[in-house]
Amino acid sequence: MGEESNGAQTTAGRDDGKDPARISPVESIEVTIEGKPARLSFDDDLFWLNRQSSAEPARAYLLVPHQLVLHASFIPDSDGGSLLVRLLSPPLTSTGATPLLPFKKSKSRAQQILELQKSLVEEEEAAARDTSGSSPNKLQAQLEGPCTNLRLIKIEARIESPALAAGTINGGGEAVDPSFASQWAAKLMRLAYPHSSPHRRLKVLVNPVGGPGKALPLFTNRIRPVLEAAGCKLDVTITTHINHGLELARDLALDQYDAVVCVSGDGMLHEVLNGFAVRNDAQTALAMPVAPIPAGSGNAVALNLLGVAQGFNLALASLNAIKGTPLPIDVCSVTQPAIAKPKRSTTAASRSKRRSMNGVPSSSSTSTTASSPSSAVATLEPADADPQELTTAPAKPYSLHYSFLSQAIGLMADVDLGTEDMRALGDARFVIGYIGGVLANKVCEVDLDVKLGERGTMNKAEMRKKVLQTNQRADDVDGKVTAPDVPQGPDDGDHASLQHGAVTDLLPVEGEEPPALEIIDPSWPSRQANDTNPSENASQAAGPGPGWYRIKSTISALYAGKIPYVARDLLQFPFALPGDGCIDMALMLHGGGRSGKLRAINGAERGVVVYDRALAYFKVEAYRVTPHFQPGDKRLKKGGLVSIDGEHRPYLPFQVEVAPKLKFKVLSLYGKWVVPDVAPPEDKDP
Numbered sequence: 001m002g003e004e005s006n007g008a009q010t011t012a013g014r015d016d017g018k019d020p021a022r023i024s025p026v027e028s029i030e031v032t033i034e035g036k037p038a039r040l041s042f043d044d045d046l047f048w049l050n051r052q053s054s055a056e057p058a059r060a061y062l063l064v065p066h067q068l069v070l071h072a073s074f075i076p077d078s079d080g081g082s083l084l085v086r087l088l089s090p091p092l093t094s095t096g097a098t099p100l101l102p103f104k105k106s107k108s109r110a111q112q113i114l115e116l117q118k119s120l121v122e123e124e125e126a127a128a129r130d131t132s133g134s135s136p137n138k139l140q141a142q143l144e145g146p147c148t149n150l151r152l153i154k155i156e157a158r159i160e161s162p163a164l165a166a167g168t169i170n171g172g173g174e175a176v177d178p179s180f181a182s183q184w185a186a187k188l189m190r191l192a193y194p195h196s197s198p199h200r201r202l203k204v205l206v207n208p209v210g211g212p213g214k215a216l217p218l219f220t221n222r223i224r225p226v227l228e229a230a231g232c233k234l235d236v237t238i239t240t241h242i243n244h245g246l247e248l249a250r251d252l253a254l255d256q257y258d259a260v261v262c263v264s265g266d267g268m269l270h271e272v273l274n275g276f277a278v279r280n281d282a283q284t285a286l287a288m289p290v291a292p293i294p295a296g297s298g299n300a301v302a303l304n305l306l307g308v309a310q311g312f313n314l315a316l317a318s319l320n321a322i323k324g325t326p327l328p329i330d331v332c333s334v335t336q337p338a339i340a341k342p343k344r345s346t347t348a349a350s351r352s353k354r355r356s357m358n359g360v361p362s363s364s365s366t367s368t369t370a371s372s373p374s375s376a377v378a379t380l381e382p383a384d385a386d387p388q389e390l391t392t393a394p395a396k397p398y399s400l401h402y403s404f405l406s407q408a409i410g411l412m413a414d415v416d417l418g419t420e421d422m423r424a425l426g427d428a429r430f431v432i433g434y435i436g437g438v439l440a441n442k443v444c445e446v447d448l449d450v451k452l453g454e455r456g457t458m459n460k461a462e463m464r465k466k467v468l469q470t471n472q473r474a475d476d477v478d479g480k481v482t483a484p485d486v487p488q489g490p491d492d493g494d495h496a497s498l499q500h501g502a503v504t505d506l507l508p509v510e511g512e513e514p515p516a517l518e519i520i521d522p523s524w525p526s527r528q529a530n531d532t533n534p535s536e537n538a539s540q541a542a543g544p545g546p547g548w549y550r551i552k553s554t555i556s557a558l559y560a561g562k563i564p565y566v567a568r569d570l571l572q573f574p575f576a577l578p579g580d581g582c583i584d585m586a587l588m589l590h591g592g593g594r595s596g597k598l599r600a601i602n603g604a605e606r607g608v609v610v611y612d613r614a615l616a617y618f619k620v621e622a623y624r625v626t627p628h629f630q631p632g633d634k635r636l637k638k639g640g641l642v643s644i645d646g647e648h649r650p651y652l653p654f655q656v657e658v659a660p661k662l663k664f665k666v667l668s669l670y671g672k673w674v675v676p677d678v679a680p681p682e683d684k685d686p
């Protein structure tokens with residue numbers, strides 16, 4: 001690699017190691033840091049810092065992909081000027097455990113970077129042993145910010161006038177351009193923000209009681225510094241009560257912000273979605289992207305956006321808020337029969353109360369409830385100041401809420417909502433709750449009607465193929481979000497319209513109930529299907545029609561959702577896609593027995609459970625659940641638990657469909673859910 005001795009240079013630079021014919025031009029600039037010579041350089045993919053005047057990336061002290069550069073600027077003064085670069089960097093470790101990030105462009109060079117960083121550490125350690133020299137960690141200590149893991153690095157370099165005068169940005173021999181340092185910084189900024197504009201105006205919501213209750217110190221010490229280092233303008237609200245997020249989203253001045261950042265768990269995101277969706281300008285409001293920064297208990301959205309290995313990485317989640325692009329996720333409309341407005345609980349002491357619908361736990365009996373979807377229901381009282389009421393459908397016999405994560409009834413709802421009194425045990429409460437549920441081995445007594453429609457399928461090979469294709473498309477455009485599979489419907493002001501009717505409508509079927517449907521995956525070998533469903537017949541294996549069907553299998557749990565990881569160790573919906581217009585459904589079949597349920601723990605984090613015969617996994621456009629028991633029935637855990645996006649809802653029938661006119665936009669660095677491919681086990685490969 002060629003090199004010049006003057007302050008700035010453009011050289012034919014680094015061989016990328018993959019394509020020998022491709023040489024990236026290196027743009028590098030000579031500086032001093034703490035009075036010592038150094039050089040800052042970038043090429044098409046990477047930015048790096050040398051502590052001598054060499055621009056060799058192999059000798060770089062620090063080297064990161066452009067995506068980790070937050071800010072670059074040059075401030076001239078009478079003696080030259082200051083060049084500021086702020087970035088995030090993985091820590092330099094000698095263990096080889098540097099958490100390299102799955103940015104596409106850096107992937108091909110991942111090993112190279114790792115080796116470079118290792119060699120730098122070795123060099124540093126050798127220098128440390130050399131007692132004659134100055135302290136090797138001095139520069140590092142100066143540069144490090146308050147973030148651990150991915151650390152915030154602030155480079156404050158000086159450019160002295162002679163170097164300025166000597167510099168050329170476009171290669172040797174051209175006219176001296178005194179503003180080359182500004183141009184160098186501007187060019188680095190363009191590379192650092194390929195798909196978005198810098199300096200976002202962010203509305204930040206911090207939930208001080210989410211998860212372990214550490215959101216506020218985490219925000220102050222580890223998140224805010226990163227957002228501010230990137231030059232973002234912050235407007236921060238610490239939420240003070242349940243539904244505060246919903247109120248803020250409902251009243252947000254949309255033109256004053258570029259994104260809403262939730263330093264919280266998934267519950268706050270659910271509130272923001274419902275706050276946007278309740279507005280008259282819901283479609284416009286939902287164009288405002290939302291970025292989760294994980295500070296709750298589950299943080300499933302962050303896990304799916306950043307990948308399970310980096311899902312709780314605060315600096316990376318902050319980076320997503322700074323430069324992610326909006327990924328549209330299907331929104332699900334959930335209707336339930338309206339209930340008489342109960343008295344609100346005035347104590348906020350119990351978490352389950354805090355998170356229940358309208359302040360009343362779902363187990364509370366209401367004066368009247370619908371015993372069947374089509375029966376008359378209680379009068380819905382007019383909405384008062386309670387903003388949660390506003391997400392209902394006033395004057396209609398049903399309430400309407402929006403969901404973008406999951407819905408559950410039976411064992412999985414019991415595990416999620418029924419173990420809140422064990423919160424002190426952390427994640428372990430789910431395992432304890434699950435084992436208890438396995439031992440009890442109860443049937444989830446419901447009628448389940450599904451509509452696969454045009455987009456739904458029972459074919460897992462087809463689902464997997466589509467996920468691979470969709471994710472490949474996202475990788476091909478380097479994470480820039482492309483249009484969803486099912487585009488958003490027109491904004492005709494009626495965004496709350498239901499395509500498949502409400503839970504209180506009769507299903508459009510002949511006779512008393514829809515025709516029966518066996519869940520048969522046509523991509524399974526026939527022996528698997530026959531083992532699971534002895535009543536299988538060939539014609540049904542061809543797939544159901546587009547209408548409503550009733551699932552006759554006895555189930556222990558229904559879990560439906562739009563996101564692959566529902567928790568760090570549970571990849572429940574590996575084939576969920578953000579915008580495919582479908583809801584993924586996983587039915588735990590009672591016939592699988594206790595052993596089937598125990599098998600589900602094995603490999604739950606790898607998603608292979610979807611191939612187990614004790615589970616039925618398929619995609620639908622809409623579904624309806626009608627519990628057989630009344631809310632409060634003693635046979636039900638805590639009187640009956642229904643979970644919508646992890647929140648308590650009344651134990652009443654519910655119907656879910658993909659809302660045709662609404663998409664919830666979450667910021668994403670990768671333009672896809674970051675999920676591993678889940679191939680069938682060998683013996684089940686069709």
Ligand SMILES: Nc1ncnc2c1ncn2[C@@H]1O[C@H](COP(=O)(O)OP(=O)(O)OP(=O)(O)O)[C@@H](O)[C@H]1O
Nearest residue numbers: 210211240242243264265266267268296297298299
């Ligand atoms: N100051 C507050 N006091 C009481 N409740 C609050 C306050 N601020 C927000 N909330 C409520 O806390 C609920 C849960 O918050 P959040 O999602 O952040 O954490 P979590 O439930 O622990 O995490 P996850 O949903 O990922 O499991 C939200 O639904 C919100 O209504």
